[in-house]
Amino acid sequence: MPPVIEVSAIRKTYGRTVAVDEASFTVNEGEIFGLIGPNGAGKTTTMECIEGLRKPDRGAISVLGLDPFRQVYKLQERIGVQLQQAQLQKRIKVWEAVDLWASLYRKKKVNTERLLEQLGLSEKRDAWFMNLSGGQKQRLFIALALINDPEVVFLDELTTGLDPQARRAIWDLVREIRVHGKTVFLTTHLMDEAERLCDRVAIIEHGRIIDMDSPERLVARHCPERTVILDTDNPTAEEHFNAIPRVESAVRTGLRFTIRGRGDDLVTDVIHCLSENRIRVTDFRTILPNLEDVFLKLTGHFIRE
């Protein structure tokens, strides 16, 4: 099966600034693909090239077998694009927005009332846009993006500015979109969002894609470090921990040990050591690296800097 989105070596410059530099990737049918990186890394420019809003200076893009720039009208019937926040008239009612959007497409497959219900907006159908909460606004934008029953859905920074609870609700909705067989392309600068939501991510910085894979494999590839934190009053513990081959350091502060090492087996080794030497512990935690750490390792700085 050919990929839904195929981007090969696109480059886009604004004056002397290179926004996207030789970016290449493919997105397969039915997956949630995330383009992640800090603000200004080239995420939105890349997405806009794929949506047909911008023409790359070089390189080729194919979406659902179409050239997004030349066949933009054909493409629009088959994709859904989430609008960024604060972009509807303040006093437009929820049902009016949905009704207007639905009237724009030639094919009408989606039952708008059911769509509102699925997104938990039925009770708000007569509410003005300005009176919706941040989460409700984003759910409305998702509704508008889904109104033409699209094959690919584009979501740009969709949980930015939401509280954790609303964010979780939106994540559930995005997973739901995939269950219906649609492909999701999203951008985010939130690493935990990418980690929980995306099947595959591409990390972009200064317009270049640095690496691309599933979040788990990226972590395994770039951050093999593991940390175990445990509390024990056993006086011989330090000696035993340092004897574990995989352990690189075991630092003691009061009763607490911070044990660092590499590889997935570190945790097993520590547990094995505890039971073999009958070391009694009152607390035991592991700290696993995440995408945030991968980003730090690849770029040398934190994503929010």
Add this chain to the structure above:
Amino acid sequence: MLRGLWKLTWIEIKVFMREPMGAFGSIVVPVLLFVVLGRFANNRLTPPSPVVSSFSRAGVPVLVSILIAVSAVLSLVTIISIYREGGILKRIRATPLRPQTILTAHVVVKLILTAATLVLMFLAGNRYLPPGIHAPLFSFTIALLITTWSISSIGFLIASIVPTARFAQPIGAVILYPMIVLSGLFVPIQLLPPGFQAVAKVLPFTYAVRLLQGIWNGDGWRSHLTDVAALAVVFLVCTALSAKVFRWE
């Protein structure tokens, strides 16, 4: 091409009427202004001098009508810059809703509101008009719509130069209101210094005022074809210029 235009126009009218200042500012205020000015001109200025008489006969309705048109265009400028600032004009291009559709819908909304305000103004202020005047309401409304339509194209030019939505209203006002002063509404153009006369000749309001005054005083359309043509030229030139310089984002 313009799919969704009528639905969007209807929604924009509803949205506008929901704004607390929307209906009040653009409909009630001009009507009140007309009533107050009409009373003032009628009661205080008799017996009229020839100049005052002509101002009270055609000046007040034309002045208020021009103000209606200008406020409509200013609110158009504001809306466009708000939409651009919010990125909607750019992002909307990823949907089948064309930016041209949005812009057209807003012009249509302004035309409808202008006509509605004018009709209300006549209904409310009819008895303050000097006796013996039977203004051709329908023709006058058409003339005002042509005026609004023509200067809306200047609105798009202004919208291209305002940096942010906050400056849209003041910058628009600074550009549009002085044009009214030179339009011959207050001082006949022949009495202006030659330099100002030359400026007045290229300003659209000069033709708008002549058209509106003429129609109000019962002239036929035939005698004002030049004015209509001038307003059409303004529209074509400004639209062509906007198409070049308009910023979508």
